Structure formats: structure tokens, C-alpha cells
Amino acid sequence: MKSALFTRFFILLPWILIVIIMLDVDTRRPVPPLTPRPYFSPYAVGRGGARLPLRRGGPTHGTQKRNQSRPQPQPEPQLPTIYAITPTYSRPVQKAELTRLANTFRQVAQLHWILVEDAAARSELVSRFLARAGLPSTHLHVPTPRRYKRPGLPRATEQRNAGLAWLRQRHQHQRAQPGVLFFADDDNTYSLELFQEMRTTRKVSVWPVGLVGGRRYERPLVENGKVVGWYTGWRADRPFAIDMAGFAVSLQVILSNPKAVFKRRGSQPGMQESDFLKQITTVEELEPKANNCTKVLVWHTRTEKVNLANEPKYHLDTVKIEV
Ligand code: UGA
Numbered sequence: 001m002k003s004a005l006f007t008r009f010f011i012l013l014p015w016i017l018i019v020i021i022m023l024d025v026d027t028r029r030p031v032p033p034l035t036p037r038p039y040f041s042p043y044a045v046g047r048g049g050a051r052l053p054l055r056r057g058g059p060t061h062g063t064q065k066r067n068q069s070r071p072q073p074q075p076e077p078q079l080p081t082i083y084a085i086t087p088t089y090s091r092p093v094q095k096a097e098l099t100r101l102a103n104t105f106r107q108v109a110q111l112h113w114i115l116v117e118d119a120a121a122r123s124e125l126v127s128r129f130l131a132r133a134g135l136p137s138t139h140l141h142v143p144t145p146r147r148y149k150r151p152g153l154p155r156a157t158e159q160r161n162a163g164l165a166w167l168r169q170r171h172q173h174q175r176a177q178p179g180v181l182f183f184a185d186d187d188n189t190y191s192l193e194l195f196q197e198m199r200t201t202r203k204v205s206v207w208p209v210g211l212v213g214g215r216r217y218e219r220p221l222v223e224n225g226k227v228v229g230w231y232t233g234w235r236a237d238r239p240f241a242i243d244m245a246g247f248a249v250s251l252q253v254i255l256s257n258p259k260a261v262f263k264r265r266g267s268q269p270g271m272q273e274s275d276f277l278k279q280i281t282t283v284e285e286l287e288p289k290a291n292n293c294t295k296v297l298v299w300h301t302r303t304e305k306v307n308l309a310n311e312p313k314y315h316l317d318t319v320k321i322e323v
């Protein structure tokens with residue numbers, strides 16, 4: 001009787017084990033996310049400011065061994081790096097502007113900030129700021145020649161060119177990694193959605209800019225997915241009637257047009273964008289973003305000059321404070 005029970009038990013045991021294993025595999029299968037993960041995430045920054053690469057699929061660790069017989073998922077294509085070139089210069093609101101900008105950029109995955117000071121040397125304020133910003137960054141400087149520091153003349157020409165030169169130098173010897181370049185002035189306001197839009201730039205992409213050109217917004221006019229003109233209230237004769245904040249360029253285009261730079265000579269006021277874009281693309285080639293250029297995702301805000309009328313001539317306070 002006892003041995004009969006034993007035999008039955010040993011016959012059933014493998015089946016019981018199989019059922020247990022099947023149940024186990026099923027409950028450990030990763031749950032697919034309901035919606036694709038966005039490119040940006042408030043949780044994308046790791047400890048110590050290191051950026052964690054954002055994975056767009058579900059978690060894979062701990063499940064790989066068990067699913068070996070299933071087809072393996074394709075490796076994720078690399079997330080293109082967004083290079084933001086920001087010219088900046090010393091003034092009472094500089095640190096406040098940079099703080100707002102860093103707070104935005106910190107929420108964007110895979111962003112590299114190229115901050116170019118309009119100065120003869122890197123300032124302590126900006127160096128300290130960047131060291132604590134928790135962002136992958138490059139700190140450059142180049143002074144604007146005195147003769148160009150006049151009202152009515154374009155600003156930040158030398159600084160943007162320094163950013164372009166750094167990018168080309170960095171990618172000189174390697175096959176171009178996927179990347180997108182964007183000129184991010186330090187006083188504008190950027191939505192996080194903007195970075196999602198520009199990330200897919202193939203050559204040159206464009207979108208509307210709010211609060212610019214004497215209107216509530218300027219925008220490229222789009223028909224059948226192509227840019228056919230410009231909605232603008234200022235110098236509609238510009239070949240590309242667009243603000244610096246209204247376009248992005250792929251790294252590949254920057255590298256394959258090594259001579260494309262911002263020009264001082266022969267450039268008329270407000271023509272910097274057109275002069276640059278003419279060197280790398282045509283209107284027909286532009287890629288409209290932001291729902292066929294019907295959404296404003298960036299604003300050309302300008303900070304008012306601060307009133308320092310009551311600031312003492314000599315230092316009066318007992319402590320020295322960086323503002
Ligand atoms: C407009 C455009 O949006 C700018 O992209 C363009 O460079 C500028 O006109 C121009 O006139 O060239 P606006 O708001 O008038 O912008 O210019 P700012 O915001 O004063 O300057 C644009 C960028 O250059 C800012 O990031 C600013 O920090 C920097 N800048 C300005 C310098 O590096 N040095 C300066 O002397 C002035």
C-alpha cells in the first residue's frame with residue numbers, strides 16, 4: 001500500500017513541477033507599457049547628475065533567461081543626442097536665465113548643452129553654475145569684437161560659430177552619431193514637447209515661434225506636408241522668415257556642410273537665420289514639426305531690464321552674494 005502511494009507520487013511529481021514552472025513563467029512575463037514612453041522624463045537624471053539612457057521598452061532584467069526560446073526583441077535604435085548651443089553674456093539677470101534654462105534641459109533625455117560665453121575668458125559664475133547644473137555640458141567662450149557690440153547689429157554670431165566649430169571638431173574622426181542641433185538663446189521659453197518634436201529631425205526641421213516679429217507668433221505655412229511660405233509681420237521678404245528658435249538641424253547636415261557658419265560680413269539685420277539656412281537647405285526641403293506648424297512650443301520671451309537704481313556704488317553688505 002505504501003509503495004503504491006510512493007509510485008503514484010513519483011508519477012505525478014513531474015506534472016506538478018511542470019504546472020508550477022508554467023504558472024511561474026506566466027506571472028513573471030513583463031507587462032507591456034500601455035503607451036510608448038516619452039523621450040523626456042522627469043526621472044531621467046541619475047545620482048550625481050549622470051544621465052541614464054532612457055529605454056523605451058519594458059524592463060528586461062530577470063526575464064531574459066526564461067524567454068530564451070521566444071524571438072529576442074530588436075535592439076533599440078539609439079536616441080539622437082540634442083545639442084543645444086546657447087550664447088550667453090554677463091548681466092544682472094544672467095544666472096536667473098541660465099537657471100530657468102537648466103531646469104528645462106534637465107528634464108530632456110540625451111541632451112548636451114553647449115554654453116558659449118560672450119567673454120574673453122570663462123567666468124567663475126558660469127563655471128560654478130555648470131558644475132552644479134547636473135547636465136552633460138561643454139563650456140566655451142569667445143568675445144564679440146567691440147566694433148560689433150552696437151545696437152542694430154546681430155548678436156551672438158561668434159558664439160554660435162564657436163559652438164558649431166566644437167561640434168565639427170568633436171565628430172571629426174568618428175562616424176556621425178545620430179544628433180540634432182538647436183540654437184537655444186538663454187532668455188526664451190521652451191516646452192518639453194519641443195524637444196520631442198525636434199528629436200526626429202532628418203535634415204532641417206521648422207516650427208512656429210511665439211511672441212516674435214511684432215506678432216503673437218510667426219510660423220511656416222504648410223501645404224501637403226511642405227513649407228510653402230511664412231506667416232510673419234516683419235520683413236516677409238526674408239528667404240527663411242524664421243527666428244533662431246524656430247528650427248533644428250541634424251548633426252549629419254552640420255558635418256556635411258563644414259563651411260556653413262553665421263556671417264558678419266554682408267549680413268543685414270534680422271537675416272542671420274536666412275543667411276545660415278541658405279547654406280544648408282532649401283525651403284522645399286524643410287520638415288514641418290508641431291502638427292504641420294500649427295502649435296507654438298517655444299516663445300521668444302525677453303526679460304525686462306532690471307531696476308538697479310538703488311544699488312549702492314560700493315559694497316555695503318556684510319556678505320558677498322552671487323546673484
Ligand atoms: C533675436 C533673435 O531671437 C536672436 O536669436 C538673435 O541673435 C538676435 O535677435 C539678434 O539681434 O542677433 P533678441 O531677443 O533680440 O533675439 O536677442 P538676445 O536674446 O538679446 O540675444 C540672443 C542671444 O545672444 C542670447 O542668448 C544672449 O544671451 C546672447 N547675447 C546677446 C550675447 O551672447 N552677447 C550679447 O552681447 C548679446
Ligand code: MN
Binds near residue numbers: 185187300301
Ligand atoms: Mn532673446
